[in-house]
Amino acid sequence: MKPYKILAINLGSTSTKLAYYEEDACKIKTALEHSVQDLSAFTDLMEQDGYRRAAIEKFLGDNGISVGELDAIASRGGHTKPLAGGVYQINETMLEQQASGLYGRHACDVGSKIAYNMAAGTRLLAVVVDPPVTDEFIDVARLSGHPGLPRQSRFHALNHRATGKRYARDKGKKYEDLNLIIAHMGGGITVAAHRCGKMIDATNGIDGDGPFSTNRTGGLPVGALVDLCFSGRYGHKEIKKMLNGEGGLTAYLKENDVRTIVAKAASDDYARLCLEGMNYQTCKEIAAMGAVLAGKVDAIIITGGIAHSKMITARMKDQLGFIAPVALYPGENEMDALALGALEALRGNEPLKSL
Structure with a gap:
């Protein structure tokens, strides 16, 4: 054949x-x-x-x-x-x-x-x-605090599921039998809870949710953002670009290449602080997904281009190891x-x- x-x-x-x-x-x-x-x-x-x-x-x-x-x-x-x-x-x-x-x-x-x-x-x-547009959210995950602004499933669904299945194969198990927390760390960072083959909750990596990344702000203080929008200093397109394209490490350091920033952080306290801030927020979101899964977590998986950085992933392992084993799958699948x-x-x- x-x-x-x-x-x-x-x-x-x-x-x-x-x-x-x-x-x-x-x-x-x-x-x-x-x-x-x-x-x-x-x-x-x-x-x-x-x-x-x-x-x-x-x-x-x-x-x-x-x-x-x-x-x-x-x-x-x-x-x-x-x-x-x-x-x-x-x-x-x-x-x-x-x-x-x-x-x-x-x-x-x-x-x-x-x-x-x-x-x-x-x-x-x-x-x-x-x-x-893959959407497998449980109903409660859609609630945001206002009915006119529901939470939406917008994240790296393809790479999330692919990495979860790859991890399962490597462990000789079925993806559908596992509870996983997966963080895709690239130009955008998204964190999702995978429960028995369904991605039941995730951070929106497009519109300002979750941790900040290389060029996206992630979640921001809502009141301050509203004030900024009505300050007269920025138009709609400028605000959207600020959230996605000119936010995160780009806003703090005028640089979006993590390899360059990691090298700079060896001798620059502010660059190191900004990297730690990105890690800090990502780890917080991962821990929150642990609550979504009621603490029943088989593994935490870090994927995406940033997962190539040993400095970043070592810090994440130290912070997250108490929840579940941390597995690294650098790059995209x-x-x-x-x-x-x-x-x-x-x-x-x-x-x-x-x-």
């Missing part, structure tokens, strides 16, 4: 990550960078599909891979109404909801559009896996998660869902 062949695509604002798999083995992986000049030619993000698709097809051609020999294309994305996690076949309803912009807008929405169009008229399966989700759907082990 021939191995299943899968293309995983993950579109970012200025990059296209691609990986070709045979079964669960990654054979080729690359990240294509797109210049700001090239992208500025498009007035709307969704218009980039032809440009991005041409780059993807060139990658396939350069590596001797024909679309016809693929069994599935798995794309990160997209922004639709909230959904339970899983593997979803891309269809017209999904594309219509993404195109509306009502549920958010990101380059990953272009990715699912490309996957659908490449698969059109063929036997190819085009899917998304654990999209960014998103490409593997996309491919494995598609593979399990092809094998019939994972139900194929649709909007």
